[in-house]
Amino acid sequence: MTAPTPIKKALKPADVEVFAETIGHYFERITGEKALVRTAYLLETEAPPQDDFNGMIIVHGSYQGSVCFAAPRGLLTHVLMRMGQQEYSDADHLDIVGEIANTLAGRARRVLGEGLEITPPHTYTRAGRALPSPASGTPLVIPFTWQIYAAVLVVHLDVLG
Amino acid sequence: MTLKLLIVDDSTVIRNRIARLCQDMRLPCLEIVGLAGDGRQALALAEQFRPQLVTMDLTMPQMDGDECISRIVDRLPETRILVVSALSDKATALKAIKKGAQGFLRKPFSDEQLVESLLELIR
Amino acid sequence: MEKRTHGWLGKYKELLAAITLFLVLDLGVLVFNTFTSHLIERDTALINTAGELRVYSQQLTKSLLTLRQEMQASEPIQSSLAELGEAHAAFTSALGQLRQAGQGSGLWRAPMDSSGQELLTQLDDYWGPIGEAAAPLLDNQHPAAMDVDGAVTKAVSRNVRLMQLADDLTRHLEEQAVSRAAWLRYIQVGAILLATLNFIFIVFKFIRRLLESDRQAESARRETRDILDTVREGLFLLGRDGRIGRQFSRSLPSLFGLPLQGGQPLEPLLQELLEEEQHEAARDYMDLLFNRKVKPALLEELNPLREVALKTQEGRRKGPSHLAFEFTQVQENGEVSALLVTVTDISRQMQLARELAVTEARAGSEVESLLAVLDQDPEQVRDFLQAGDTRLNLVNQALQDVKPDTRAYAELINQVFRGVHSIKGEAGALGLMDISAQAHQFEDLLTPLRRRHDLTGDDLIPIAFQVGELREKLARVQTVLARVNRQRQTEVGASHPFAELKKQIEHLALKVAEDLNKKVRIEVDFPSQAPDLDERLLRNLREMLPQLVRNAVAHGIEAEEERLQAGKFPEGTVRVEFLPAADGSLSLSVRDDGRGISCARIRARLLELGHTPERVQAMSEKELLACLFTPGFSLLEKAHEHAGRGVGLDLIRDMAARAGARLRLSTLPNTYTQFTLQFQPAP
Numbered sequence: 001m002t003a004p005t006p007i008k009k010a011l012k013p014a015d016v017e018v019f020a021e022t023i024g025h026y027f028e029r030i031t032g033e034k035a036l037v038r039t040a041y042l043l044e045t046e047a048p049p050q051d052d053f054n055g056m057i058i059v060h061g062s063y064q065g066s067v068c069f070a071a072p073r074g075l076l077t078h079v080l081m082r083m084g085q086q087e088y089s090d091a092d093h094l095d096i097v098g099e100i101a102n103t104l105a106g107r108a109r110r111v112l113g114e115g116l117e118i119t120p121p122h123t124y125t126r127a128g129r130a131l132p133s134p135a136s137g138t139p140l141v142i143p144f145t146w147q148i149y150a151a152v153l154v155v156h157l158d159v160l161g
Numbered sequence: 162m163t164l165k166l167l168i169v170d171d172s173t174v175i176r177n178r179i180a181r182l183c184q185d186m187r188l189p190c191l192e193i194v195g196l197a198g199d200g201r202q203a204l205a206l207a208e209q210f211r212p213q214l215v216t217m218d219l220t221m222p223q224m225d226g227d228e229c230i231s232r233i234v235d236r237l238p239e240t241r242i243l244v245v246s247a248l249s250d251k252a253t254a255l256k257a258i259k260k261g262a263q264g265f266l267r268k269p270f271s272d273e274q275l276v277e278s279l280l281e282l283i284r
Numbered sequence: 285m286e287k288r289t290h291g292w293l294g295k296y297k298e299l300l301a302a303i304t305l306f307l308v309l310d311l312g313v314l315v316f317n318t319f320t321s322h323l324i325e326r327d328t329a330l331i332n333t334a335g336e337l338r339v340y341s342q343q344l345t346k347s348l349l350t351l352r353q354e355m356q357a358s359e360p361i362q363s364s365l366a367e368l369g370e371a372h373a374a375f376t377s378a379l380g381q382l383r384q385a386g387q388g389s390g391l392w393r394a395p396m397d398s399s400g401q402e403l404l405t406q407l408d409d410y411w412g413p414i415g416e417a418a419a420p421l422l423d424n425q426h427p428a429a430m431d432v433d434g435a436v437t438k439a440v441s442r443n444v445r446l447m448q449l450a451d452d453l454t455r456h457l458e459e460q461a462v463s464r465a466a467w468l469r470y471i472q473v474g475a476i477l478l479a480t481l482n483f484i485f486i487v488f489k490f491i492r493r494l495l496e497s498d499r500q501a502e503s504a505r506r507e508t509r510d511i512l513d514t515v516r517e518g519l520f521l522l523g524r525d526g527r528i529g530r531q532f533s534r535s536l537p538s539l540f541g542l543p544l545q546g547g548q549p550l551e552p553l554l555q556e557l558l559e560e561e562q563h564e565a566a567r568d569y570m571d572l573l574f575n576r577k578v579k580p581a582l583l584e585e586l587n588p589l590r591e592v593a594l595k596t597q598e599g600r601r602k603g604p605s606h607l608a609f610e611f612t613q614v615q616e617n618g619e620v621s622a623l624l625v626t627v628t629d630i631s632r633q634m635q636l637a638r639e640l641a642v643t644e645a646r647a648g649s650e651v652e653s654l655l656a657v658l659d660q661d662p663e664q665v666r667d668f669l670q671a672g673d674t675r676l677n678l679v680n681q682a683l684q685d686v687k688p689d690t691r692a693y694a695e696l697i698n699q700v701f702r703g704v705h706s707i708k709g710e711a712g713a714l715g716l717m718d719i720s721a722q723a724h725q726f727e728d729l730l731t732p733l734r735r736r737h738d739l740t741g742d743d744l745i746p747i748a749f750q751v752g753e754l755r756e757k758l759a760r761v762q763t764v765l766a767r768v769n770r771q772r773q774t775e776v777g778a779s780h781p782f783a784e785l786k787k788q789i790e791h792l793a794l795k796v797a798e799d800l801n802k803k804v805r806i807e808v809d810f811p812s813q814a815p816d817l818d819e820r821l822l823r824n825l826r827e828m829l830p831q832l833v834r835n836a837v838a839h840g841i842e843a844e845e846e847r848l849q850a851g852k853f854p855e856g857t858v859r860v861e862f863l864p865a866a867d868g869s870l871s872l873s874v875r876d877d878g879r880g881i882s883c884a885r886i887r888a889r890l891l892e893l894g895h896t897p898e899r900v901q902a903m904s905e906k907e908l909l910a911c912l913f914t915p916g917f918s919l920l921e922k923a924h925e926h927a928g929r930g931v932g933l934d935l936i937r938d939m940a941a942r943a944g945a946r947l948r949l950s951t952l953p954n955t956y957t958q959f960t961l962q963f964q965p966a967p
Contacts, residue, residue, distance in 0.1 A: 020742065037745070038686070038688040039688075039744045041748050044935050074894055140745075141684070142741075143684075145688055173667065173795065198798050201801075222702055222799070265582055267585070
């Protein structure tokens with residue numbers, strides 16, 4: 001069946017689930033314990049949720065927008081510890097949140113299309129600023145829990161035909 | 162003789178529409194004694210006013226229409242109940258009829274369909 | 285019943301008559317036999333009697349001769365006299381009997397024929413003189429010799445002839461008896477023959493009739509068989525015992541994709557074919573068909589299997605993907621004795637319909653839906669959009685606040701379902717088919733989730749998506765409506781923007797209260813003489829005020845019971861005040877007389893979120909309240925279904941900041957919460 005190709009298609013749940021899975025597995029691989037999706041909701045505010053450390057990638061191409069992972073210090077410290085790090089400076093934390101964002105980018109390219117243009121991760125602390133997202137729709141927030149900690153993944157993507 | 166009618170629906174829009182239709186259309190024999198937004202309210206109003214007719218939504222907060230029908234039938238066996246519900250509720254509607262509702266009106270409905278269903282119920 | 289007996293009698297009337305005739309004939313033969321044996325007996329008696337005449341005549345002659353000889357020899361004569369008397373009496377009596385038989389009449393005394401009569405008369409004539417001559421000798425102990433001589437002469441001269449006559453009569457009677465017996469036998473044989481014929485007639489008739497009805501039944505069976513073998517639909521009768529009838533159409537097993545046997549119960553088959561929910565509905569429905577007095581039109585409407593998707597069972601079962609079941613009640617004596625079930629393969633139609641629906645949905649329905657807005661009462665559509673928006677916001681809020689456990693997820697899904705279901709119903713009522721279709725799709729997503737007990741957060745991702753889709757649909761209608769309204773307003777002359785805003789938030793407050801089953805009174809105090817507000821400020825008000833009011837109702841005002849326990853009126857009050865100050869600044873406050881915000885609870889939540897106790901304890905009240913405005917912070921109050929004060933407060937803070945307004949919060953636990961927005965005068 002051939003449907004008229006719309007200029008802007010809706011993002012599919014499966015597209016987002018890919019990112020959620022990536023986060024879940026990342027934690028499982030590093031710490032042996034999966035980060036669990038608590039829920040998903042539409043972002044009502046203009047400012048996306050930020051945490052102590054944030055890692056974000058900007059995507060251009062057939063998909064356009066941003067994917068951002070924000071986590072509290074404690075959670076990332078745990079990850080550093082499990083990786084055998086001895087030092088827990090801000091820079092180390094930014095590193096690790098950047099790596100998670102990088103993992104998201106790699107996964108995005110594999111699943112959403114090799115032709116995607118993805119920026120290197122932009123990391124920032126609570127005091128920093130997010131980059132403006134080139135997407136126009138409503139961002140989707142996916143909160144995670146890992147032990148007592150809470151982190152969020154914000155997916156803000158448009159699909160271009 | 163006027164018949165007392167209780168309208169039960171969790172949607173204000175639908176509730177008002179039924180009420181307006183009963184007032185506007187050729188149904189002067191009906192007197193609306195209450196509008197309920199959930200099963201609990203419906204039961205309370207039914208016990209207070211003892212209506213002869215009830216229009217009943219099935220998917221509602223607090224107490225489902227299903228349960229509400231059982232209780233109304235239990236307490237007011239003379240009361241006739243018209244289930245007003247969407248097609249996806251067919252299984253639920255069946256249960257409702259089994260529990261003692263007399264009619265079923267599928268949402269969305271036209272003005273005429275509602276009047277017809279109510280008249281059918283009165284007959 | 286009576287009619288049926290009558291018909292039955294009618295059908296077998298001929299046979300009955302034949303059998304009756306047969307019995308009558310048999311009975312007749314029996315009676316006739318008795319009669320015949322009687323006749324033969326009588327004839328025999330007569331023949332004997334006639335034969336005896338000869339003996340008696342001889343005896344009489346002999347006794348007369350002996351008497352004469354004894355008298356001549358002067359011997360005693362007593363014994364010969366007695367012999368004479370006996371012979372005389374016997375002859376007279378036998379003759380009398382014969383004469384009587386000759387004259388007799390009636391059924392049992394067939395008259396002697398004429399030649400017999402004649403013989404009898406001759407006999408009588410011949411006997412007369414002998415009898416007369418012998419008469420003086422009887423009863424006389426000393427008869428005269430002359431009398432004896434006279435009697436002897438008469439007897440001797442007539443004896444031979446008399447004996448001959450007796451012989452003739454005997455022979456004649458014998459002949460007559462033989463011929464009569466022959467006749468009787470002919471009649472008997474005839475009657476038996478008739479009875480036999482009759483019997484044969486009955487047998488033939490009966491067998492022919494049996495064969496005929498067998499043939500008819502067989503041909504009817506063959507016709508049914510032919511029909512059942514050739515129809516594409518699955519046809520069968522379902523008995524009250526829930527079993528499939530012995531005969532069903534050949535296509536049925538292939539429609540079900542399952543082997544089938546007559547007399548098999550339907551229930552397990554349906555269980556194999558249908559999803560649990562539909563299976564249950566089907567059971568309820570058949571129960572209804574068998575047992576309840578429900579109007580046929582309603583029954584048809586309620587049929588849950590009119591279009592039904594079958595379980596795929598991972599491709600193990602071959603056969604159609606969709607079936608249509610139709611049920612017709614078979615009535616007997618006013619009772620439903622069975623259901624005629626027609627099963628049709630509608631896989632193809634369903635596929636076509638789906639394809640068509642998708643194409644149509646893409647091409648037309650959006651425009652249709654938007655156009656439909658124009659036909660509706662704008663007031664109602666606005667109400668619907670607002671209510672829908674509120675519902676979706678509540679859903680999104682609930683999604684945001686949900687606790688990570690399966691029970692909470694299940695509750696959430698149900699809450700979402702109710703919200704979506706309401707939107708669908710209302711959209712349908714207003715002819716907004718695009719929205720109602722979107723909501724329907726949403727329901728389709730939710731339905732299987734409602735059945736599951738192992739929900740995880742991942743399952744909520746598609747739900748959030750659907751919320752977005754639905755919200756977008758609502759927004760589109762909102763846009764059209766706004767344009768239409770603007771046009772109308774320019775036509776009519778703009779109404780006061782405050783009046784509209786007032787109405788809108790009053791409506792919103794009541795709607796949220798209703799959704800949460802709370803009682804709320806809303807007081808909106810706007811200045812009657814509205815200051816000139818610039819468009820930007822008005823827009824900010826329109827955005828923020830509903831958020832604040834919603835928060836006040838949803839999170840500030842307690843449930844009725846809680847209020848009563850706290851010694852308050854059951855009805856909560858939300859007061860919205862808008863005050864222009866002399867210096868040109870404006871203040872907008874939203875105050876509820878609800879539970880207030882407890883610092884203890886914020887502390888507890890902070891601890892839950894992993895903050896150190898030392899740090900939390902050190903925080904001032906002001907700092908604690910400030911936490912409410914941080915993004916993502918939410919107080920998960922377990923007692924409350926729509927938990928999470930602080931929800932949306934960061935949003936309000938953002939909006940206030942953008943509008944250049946100051947946002948203040950004052951609260952007293954169990955007494956009130958007030959948000960005040962202070963707008964600076966425009967430069």
